[in-house]
Amino acid sequence: MPKSLLPIFTFVKIDIRRLFRDKLAMFFTFVFPLLFLFVFGGIFGRDTSSVSFSVAFLNHSDTQFAKQFEKMGQKDKVLKIDSQVKTLEEAQEKMSRGELDATIVLPSEFGRVGDKGYPEGQAQVLYNKSNEQGGQTLAAVLSSIFDGINKQFVSVEKPFTVVAKSTAKQGLTQFDYVFAGLLGFSLLGAGIFGPTSVFPKLKERGVLRRYHTTTLKVWQYFLGNTISNTIVGLLSIITMFIVGLTMFNLNMRGNYLVLGLLVSMGAIMLFGIGLAVGGWAKNERQAAPLAQIITFPMMFLSGSFFPRFLMPEWLQGVTSYIPLTPVIDAARLIITENRGVFDLLPQFGIILGWTVIVYLIAFRVFRWE
Numbered sequence: 001m002p003k004s005l006l007p008i009f010t011f012v013k014i015d016i017r018r019l020f021r022d023k024l025a026m027f028f029t030f031v032f033p034l035l036f037l038f039v040f041g042g043i044f045g046r047d048t049s050s051v052s053f054s055v056a057f058l059n060h061s062d063t064q065f066a067k068q069f070e071k072m073g074q075k076d077k078v079l080k081i082d083s084q085v086k087t088l089e090e091a092q093e094k095m096s097r098g099e100l101d102a103t104i105v106l107p108s109e110f111g112r113v114g115d116k117g118y119p120e121g122q123a124q125v126l127y128n129k130s131n132e133q134g135g136q137t138l139a140a141v142l143s144s145i146f147d148g149i150n151k152q153f154v155s156v157e158k159p160f161t162v163v164a165k166s167t168a169k170q171g172l173t174q175f176d177y178v179f180a181g182l183l184g185f186s187l188l189g190a191g192i193f194g195p196t197s198v199f200p201k202l203k204e205r206g207v208l209r210r211y212h213t214t215t216l217k218v219w220q221y222f223l224g225n226t227i228s229n230t231i232v233g234l235l236s237i238i239t240m241f242i243v244g245l246t247m248f249n250l251n252m253r254g255n256y257l258v259l260g261l262l263v264s265m266g267a268i269m270l271f272g273i274g275l276a277v278g279g280w281a282k283n284e285r286q287a288a289p290l291a292q293i294i295t296f297p298m299m300f301l302s303g304s305f306f307p308r309f310l311m312p313e314w315l316q317g318v319t320s321y322i323p324l325t326p327v328i329d330a331a332r333l334i335i336t337e338n339r340g341v342f343d344l345l346p347q348f349g350i351i352l353g354w355t356v357i358v359y360l361i362a363f364r365v366f367r368w369e
Contacts, residue, residue, distance in 0.1 A: 054101050056082050197278075212368040262327065262331060330348070
């Protein structure tokens, strides 16, 4: 081996040893990619036959065909029918809370024999506007089922069809539902990336060390930062609302005070996560990757970018309790459904629980240098 190459191979050997001793580097190199592989593999890599929908089935027809079709739906693995729902009002209430993906309605004339001598009818798939993809997908599934039935009667016409309709109130647009995700994304970025980039710099410059030599207590420092960042977060959301209302015709149906309470609680909670990360990290090289570990899963799994019904059932249950999900869910219900504080107690409870947890962790791991 040439002598000029010897230092290179020596350095490679030393660097590989260093890499395997660095737990954070090992996590990002091996574990983190696998986490995303499992998550997105679970969402997009499944056989479509394993996709299931939680639905209500409202049969208003007394025909034998409609009864047989309902029995067939109850046996179908794709449809998970909530048998407790008996009225459209109950179905709409559950859809607004995210407990149902859609509602299948068979009108009174469904399955009656028409003038052409064979039964016909049009089934309705009703969905909440916030779950439009789920409703349209279910309608496509039912259309394929009806196509098989239609072939048994006639090859040209389609006696049985499906129509998908939104149950949204008049005037609401898709942007009104997307806006809640944008709101949550804004709070996430301000709450976590802000302190994780600022605090390590203050440590490196010795600013926090100088604070430590004064009479300033940790809780005082935390409280001051939390208040200032919450104010900045509120100003950011106000700016978003002004742009949404003036440029994109946002339909705000809820109470601004309730939304302000939600945004304040969400900003405090998310800033606590950033405070814990930034307070623990000695420098930006430690803070930046840890912040990404926390934020990217929340962005993708909270419903900001992907509808959660596409996820496996076990993952849907888990994502209901990640910090950002209740913020987005509650904001969407306030903006589009005019829900009040008492209607949102489950979401507020999860946010409050996470706030206590993250600030206890922040106090535990914070260091002045």
